[in-house]
Amino acid sequence: MDQKESGGRRGRPRSFDEQEVLQQVQEAFWKGGFEGTSIEDLTSATGLNRPSLYGAFGDKHALYIQTLRQYREATLARGRKILDEAPTLRTGLEDVYRAAIRIYSGHEEGRGCFVSSTAPPEALHDAAVRRELAATNDGLDAMFEARIARAQADGEACTDLPPSEAARIATAVLHSLSVRARAGASRRALHALAQSAVNLIAWTPGEGAADAAEDA
Amino acid sequence: MDQKESGGRRGRPRSFDEQEVLQQVQEAFWKGGFEGTSIEDLTSATGLNRPSLYGAFGDKHALYIQTLRQYREATLARGRKILDEAPTLRTGLEDVYRAAIRIYSGHEEGRGCFVSSTAPPEALHDAAVRRELAATNDGLDAMFEARIARAQADGEACTDLPPSEAARIATAVLHSLSVRARAGASRRALHALAQSAVNLIAWTPGEGAADAAEDA
DNA sequence: CTAATATTGTAACGATGGGTATGAAAATGC
DNA sequence: GCATTTTCATACCCATCGTTACAATATTAG
DSSP states (O other): OOOOOSSOOOSOOOSSOHHHHHHHHHHHHHHHOSTTOOHHHHHHHHSOOHHHHHHHHOSHHHHHHHHHHHHHHHHHHHHHHHHHHSSSHHHHHHHHHHHHHHHHTOSSSOOOOHHHHHHHHHHTTOHHHHHHHHHHHHHHHHHHHHHHHHHHHTTOSOOSSOHHHHHHHHHHHHHHHHHHHHTTOOHHHHHHHHHHHHHHHSOOSSSOHHHHHHTO | OOOOOSSOOOSOOOSSOHHHHHHHHHHHHHHHOSTTOOHHHHHHHHSOOHHHHHHHHOSHHHHHHHHHHHHHHHHHHHHHHHHHHSSSHHHHHHHHHHHHHHHHTOSSSOOOOHHHHHHHHHHTTOHHHHHHHHHHHHHHHHHHHHHHHHHHHTTOSOOSSOHHHHHHHHHHHHHHHHHHHHTTOOHHHHHHHHHHHHHHHSOOSSSOHHHHHHTO
């Protein structure tokens, strides 16, 4: 947290915390998208002026890429932690989806996922954004796959789809929760979708899936 | 197709077909998103000049809303037709996903779904766009639900989730195919996701889902 | 304290954004 | 043919866009 490292950098020090500013920038892009957010939006969101933003992070595009990366790393870390600490695949999925819905439905109207709500329009003509979007999807797939593989190895209740395939379904549900949240869907509707997905993936062979849905 | 109706409208007739122009406008928005597409992009995509566009369709926002509506109606009509004509739920889902992937992966890089790739960034601060996005999601849910309900009534192979819930999963897979296509995923990867989803939803109780996946 | 270095605030740059005024052109009604 | 009505083409309007000079300020090295 302290910028006085060995030697110390010469010249006037920055008057802001870069991580915090990046978070505020992400918030602004989250609301307006990349093209829909102007530099002035960013300056008023961060309290910084233009030269400070450019000096610390580069131009608007570089700034956006950095927020995409930061969001992915933070999101994957949180998701992995939730899944790892959950006693079963079922509760792990439930907890991940619950956390996602809380984020996607937060603030004014539904915000959805930062990456999948703002990156797609740019991804078609911007290879760097496309790579970030792909990396986020791949990361989510791998995150779910690891937990599903563990569940199958432990003999937990689980679909007999290969872990890689079931994981992609789990990610697909996140994609849909994001789009639906952005469309204004209620938290109740989002939770219902999530629970249906859990009942398909963390499926209990003996009992029917419909039974498992009742104790939600 | 002929504009000479009873009485005929006075004044100089339009030199373009409105449906065709709307299609070209949609193409432009599909590539660049709403904020990322300028009026000049639209004029060069349609061959019309600005006053003609404004006179026939209104401003940029109205134009975008109309393309969203047109896309939804065309997409739902095609999807319903495919599902209705399919002999089983399984083949119906496969055909719908195949058609979707062909559209989503078309042109240069993957374009994804027009609505879910371009509407989300605007939906947060634009109620009209949000309504269009929600209507598209609701339409897809209803489309799948009708076919799944019919399959269950006919005693077809099918998950025992309620049709409304299974339908939302089916729509979720479309959402994910769109995001992944936009991220540059291969057609092969998209087809694999679709097939996994079909194996979960149009599930054959006797055989395992893993078996059904092999003949893809 | 002095010199060197980095950040800050103000202001401006050229380019492009969405939207429109203004006539010329092309059709119909009498 | 003549008046009327609608569309088409050129050009323009002002606002905002992303980006950057420039000079003042604040800090460290010596």
